[in-house]
Amino acid sequence: MSNLINLADKADWVWRETLAIHRRAPETRLASSLSSIEIFIALYYGGVLRFDATNPLTSTRDRCIISKGHGSICMYPILADLGFFPAEELLKVCHTGGILGGIPDPIIPGYETVNGSLGHGLGVGTGVALGLNRKCSDRNVFVVSGDGELHGGANWEAIMFASQHNLDNLHLIVDNNKISMLGYTDDIISHGSLASRLGAFGWECYEVDGHDVYAVRDKLIKMKNTNHGKPKALIANTLKGRGVPGLENAPLSHILNPKPELLDSLLEK
Amino acid sequence: MMIKAIAMRDVLLNRIWEAMEENEKIFFVTADFGSPILDKIRSDYPNRFINVGIAEQNLINISAGLALEGYTVFAYAIAPFITMRCFEQIRVSLALLSEVRSMNVNLIGVGAGYSYVVSGPTHQCYEDITLMRALPNFQVLSPADHISAGALFDRCIETIGPKYLRFDAQVLPVIYEAGAPNLNVGFHVHRQGSDICLLATGYMMQTALKVANSLSTSSIEVGVVDLFDIAKFDNKAMVSLLKNYKGLVTMEEGFRGRGGVDAMMFEFIARQNLSLPLLNLGVQGGYRFELGSREELHEQVGIGPNYIKDAVINFIKTL
Numbered sequence: 001m002s003n004l005i006n007l008a009d010k011a012d013w014v015w016r017e018t019l020a021i022h023r024r025a026p027e028t029r030l031a032s033s034l035s036s037i038e039i040f041i042a043l044y045y046g047g048v049l050r051f052d053a054t055n056p057l058t059s060t061r062d063r064c065i066i067s068k069g070h071g072s073i074c075m076y077p078i079l080a081d082l083g084f085f086p087a088e089e090l091l092k093v094c095h096t097g098g099i100l101g102g103i104p105d106p107i108i109p110g111y112e113t114v115n116g117s118l119g120h121g122l123g124v125g126t127g128v129a130l131g132l133n134r135k136c137s138d139r140n141v142f143v144v145s146g147d148g149e150l151h152g153g154a155n156w157e158a159i160m161f162a163s164q165h166n167l168d169n170l171h172l173i174v175d176n177n178k179i180s181m182l183g184y185t186d187d188i189i190s191h192g193s194l195a196s197r198l199g200a201f202g203w204e205c206y207e208v209d210g211h212d213v214y215a216v217r218d219k220l221i222k223m224k225n226t227n228h229g230k231p232k233a234l235i236a237n238t239l240k241g242r243g244v245p246g247l248e249n250a251p252l253s254h255i256l257n258p259k260p261e262l263l264d265s266l267l268e269k
Numbered sequence: 270m271m272i273k274a275i276a277m278r279d280v281l282l283n284r285i286w287e288a289m290e291e292n293e294k295i296f297f298v299t300a301d302f303g304s305p306i307l308d309k310i311r312s313d314y315p316n317r318f319i320n321v322g323i324a325e326q327n328l329i330n331i332s333a334g335l336a337l338e339g340y341t342v343f344a345y346a347i348a349p350f351i352t353m354r355c356f357e358q359i360r361v362s363l364a365l366l367s368e369v370r371s372m373n374v375n376l377i378g379v380g381a382g383y384s385y386v387v388s389g390p391t392h393q394c395y396e397d398i399t400l401m402r403a404l405p406n407f408q409v410l411s412p413a414d415h416i417s418a419g420a421l422f423d424r425c426i427e428t429i430g431p432k433y434l435r436f437d438a439q440v441l442p443v444i445y446e447a448g449a450p451n452l453n454v455g456f457h458v459h460r461q462g463s464d465i466c467l468l469a470t471g472y473m474m475q476t477a478l479k480v481a482n483s484l485s486t487s488s489i490e491v492g493v494v495d496l497f498d499i500a501k502f503d504n505k506a507m508v509s510l511l512k513n514y515k516g517l518v519t520m521e522e523g524f525r526g527r528g529g530v531d532a533m534m535f536e537f538i539a540r541q542n543l544s545l546p547l548l549n550l551g552v553q554g555g556y557r558f559e560l561g562s563r564e565e566l567h568e569q570v571g572i573g574p575n576y577i578k579d580a581v582i583n584f585i586k587t588l
Contacts, residue, residue: 113333113337113362120361123331124333124337125334126334127335128334129334130331130335131337135338154326157321161321161324165319
């Protein structure tokens with residue numbers, strides 16, 4: 001049971017660290033980094049991903065491609081905690097000489113690809129999955145995408161391709177916070193049920209409460225061990241801006257910066 | 270002995286096919302674009318051949334992913350589509366990512382300039398040089414015949430990084446009868462001349478040679494140079510070449526004055542402090558839907574041999 005306690009505590013710690021980073025670097029986007037915390041905790045601490053922090057690009061790693069651009073600032077404390085880079089970097093986010101920007105870049109140990117521009121991670125991840133498949137590697141590919149970026153058509157080219165080629169080493173995790181920059185995705189271009197849409201495209205789909213870190217972990221482990229010749233998707237239903245009053249599930253949360261005093265009071269709790 | 274001319278793509282695809290047996294790193298990806306020789310790759314190496322369908326954005330992303338896994342990727346499609354349909358993917362997943370990862374992706378675009386003459390401006394391609402040379406870490410290679418096109422295979426294998434190979438779709442007469450040029454120089458002098466040098470790329474080399482022959486009958490001897498490496502030619506060699514001339518004429522099957530070879534040479538001359546007047550010849554008049562042969566259209570837009578011959582004669586008068 002200690003494992004269970006660990007994951008929840010880690011998620012809480014990362015939530016606070018993410019707030020602290022945003023407090024120091026208000027140029028970062030906070031709300032979209034708060035919906036994906038449990039996804040990353042499950043991947044990195046839940047025994048899902050194989051990785052080597054001292055050799056991030058080792059061929060034996062599982063490939064984790066984070067497509068969410070702005071919305072993965074919460075990865076910074078995780079990667080620092082795991083030893084991908086020194087924790088001092090967390091104090092230099094968006095500062096000259098630092099490696100951690102407002103949008104993560106692949107100069108950061110632990111980041112695979114360029115994803116500031118949305119909608120590229122799944123396509124490149126699909127190419128990686130094809131390459132691993134052709135090399136007869138048993139390594140997996142995980143792509144973490146937002147639901148808003150799935151409006152982009154290139155994703156669906158990859159979605160069709162992955163099922164055509166039976167890439168069951170490919171796992172898409174959608175941080176389904178249902179809000180893009182200017183409002184609810186349902187009011188912009190509704191995905192309806194992402195699970196049924198992806199299912200219609202030949203994917204094996206799972207759904208989960210994206211803030212139940214144990215449920216996310218259990219689903220990911222199940223997915224990893226299920227190989228039916230289909231790519232797999234986990235729709236993680238989440239809340240943008242989770243836990244921050246005024247931000248949580250607010251339609252414009254992407255571009256709202258909470259007042260420093262609010263962040264300070266949340267961090268003091 | 271005359272060498273029989275074949276299509277640029279066929280000579281390169283054949284070299285790729287020959288190499289795939291030994292070199293298990295080569296992966297070939299097409300966006301539903303074929304050729305009889307491509308059928309050999311598809312049937313002999315089904316595990317390293319994939320047709321992504323008419324989906325160039327995915328063509329680039331899949332290629333990037335394969336390259337990250339160590340494959341030497343050849344991605345193949347019609348020139349305007351493999352450059353402009355997916356320019357964002359090229360920029361982000363090939364150009365940017367190549368700065369920090371070792372990736373070897375070779376884009377083969379077939380249909381430079383007016384190659385697909387009856388298909389109209391969607392399939393014609395007059396902007397690719399401008400766009401691709403804007404990416405600072407891309408090689409942009411624009412051969413003038415199948416001999417030089419085939420030689421690019423070695424470049425693709427030996428140099429890691431993103432490249433754009435700009436191929437004509439038509440079978441062009443052989444220019445390099447005696448063998449492929451030295452690729453490292455980036456250009457090749459076909460003909461020495463006095464006063465004027467024609468600097469052409471791709472199909473326009475054919476036109477340049479025609480113009481030079483025609484001017485020769487009027488006792489005007491012009492130099493003819495094939496510029497096949499648009500991104501990285503030998504600067505010193507170019508300076509010493511240009512110092513032999515009083516005027517330079519650039520010839521490209523791309524829009525005139527829109528950042529193509531002409532802009533590159535204007536800038537080169539300025540940066541090298543050369544005092545060399547330049548006449549830039551390229552496609553004029555914007556997008557057009559008129560039908561005609563390539564030769565007819567070229568005359569209409571200011572890059573046909575007759576137009577160029579007159580333009581060169583007038584240019585000489587100004588020197």
